[in-house]
Amino acid sequence: MTRRRYLARRLALLVLVVFGISIVAFLLVHVLPGDPARSRLGVFATEELVQLKRAEMGLDKSLPEQYVTYMGNVFRGDLGDSWRTHNPVAEDFVERFPATIELALAALLIAVVLGVSLGVAAALRRNGPFDHLATLLGILGISAPVFWIGLLLIIAFVTQLHVLPAPLGRLAPDVEVPTQITGLYVVDSILTANWEALRSSLLYLVLPAVTLGILPLAPITRMTRAAMIEALESDFVRAARALGLSRTQVVLKIALRNALIPVVSMVGLQLGYLVGGAVLVEIVFTWSGIGLYLYRSVIGLDFAPIQSLVLIVGVLFALINLTVDMLYFAIDPRIRVA
């Protein structure tokens, strides 16, 4: 099958998946405990008022009718209003999304760079010091909860060593927010040559990014190590060594290049889990991204944001998976889907 036909099939599948996600997101409001109409009006509202509100919100119509109305609104970019912030959810989301992206990308960068290096070092010297370090980090990443690691890091670097700022947001309060281009403070500071903002945003970013990065670090390290060991023992690496190629070339250009193929799909999957981990990390570090927004919406029974976030994160996850599969075509010439 050609790449184009494969892509077409995957896109068709994506439509189905998105449809499924939208149903789940839609039904969420009807499954969750609590009446959205009553929760807006408060416990002292009369039954008539609640009924009026229900009619106003369209909650008295049949479920399919409500779904069609809901999806129609979604396609118009109307995700409903948050009664907590009094803003349209879409607006709140656009405002907070870059913060989460910045956090997730930084965490992923840390996890990939550290995980791949550690995995390679562990594979090159099995049972060596790096191999033991990799095992230790693996156990830590699996068994220690993210928020706990975050708190430990805060105690160590903020409370004890005083080298990093308190976990309150993305910038020091006296530093002006860099001109918005991408919404990622680090990137925007670089683009606008705002070094003060860059320094501050990096200082605020490092702890939450490390905390979140520990989550995907363990699986990436383990996958790299296993794939690297397999590659190093392969016939083509032996043949490359018989050719007299340098060790660096054999390890990095041949063995690692082949070992990265399974690692890439692993990283794609981790990106999805990062969004889940981001909720906890954002709470611990008061990082004003969608994780914190979601948390506050749940606490406040603010249904519209919850519903929208389920939809958006679900679609995002599906898109990431599709991208990773497409990436396979680029990095593995052998892939011809049957």
Add this chain to the structure above:
Amino acid sequence: MSANGPLLRVSELQVHFSTRDGTLDAVDRISFEIGANEIFGLVGESGSGKSVTALSILGLVPPPGRIVGGDIVFGGRNLRELPERVLRTIRGREVGMIFQNPRASLDPVRTVAVQLARALRAHHDIGRAEVRRRSVRMLRDLGMPDPEAALTRYPHQLSGGMCQRVMVAMMLSSRPRLLIADEPTTALDETVGAQLLEHLRRFKEEQAASILLITHDMGVIAEMCDRVGVMHAGHVVEVGPVGAVFRDPRHPYTRALLDSTLRIDRDSPLSDIERIPGVVPNLLHPPPGCRFADRCAYVLPVCRPVRPTRREVAPDHHVLCQETVIREFAAP
């Protein structure tokens, strides 16, 4: 053999594999020489230590294997005493090696062009255009159909024979003085295999190079080699000129190998094939004496407890066996 010493001299080479269950004695104090411009065959059953011997020469015995004794003298230098850095300049440039499974021996994610360029640039600084020119020429010399197109292909898009041609091109690109070919025809069909052997022979003639040809096929040995070493369970049991060894085999194992081959050649019914009885002994706990004793039709009481010594039965013809057996054996 040339007058001014052999190109390669392996003496008392010993390779151990440390396993969970103990030390595996894969190659046990073997010795042989390969002269200049000579094809030397190494023949034996699977697991007899042929490939490990070959990899030892390049210093590429895979862990947990380890060379624990002996010397490998190539062109006057003892390869065992050279640091990895120097050994690397010998690999590919002076000693090349082609492997049994050509497709698996090529990098699956790179095109033929990239892999040939790697080989060409491993030891020489060559420009891009020159790399391409030489790549096409090498592939054409090896009988690759449409070499220009082949350069853009990935290994999985090529047949086994084509992969083998690519690997041979890579390994011959620096015109090594010694080429090790480890069962080069096993993965190929008959005609392609024959073409490859023909090419190896031509390479030897044109470059005045030597070849260490590893095979389990006595027919290939007879057809290709000047001299031959017969391996069994980590020992070289007989070594000498092909003519002498085939005409007058002195080790019972060599005789058995020849018998099993010759009978097939005579088109006799399969039931006539004389199978060599028994299996290669467990090398984790090798018997103290002769490792062929349990399978040998001429075994004597002395064979089991006493390790046989290497004896010269004729000029340049050595046998690892008890003298009494050799004598009994030689009697017409």
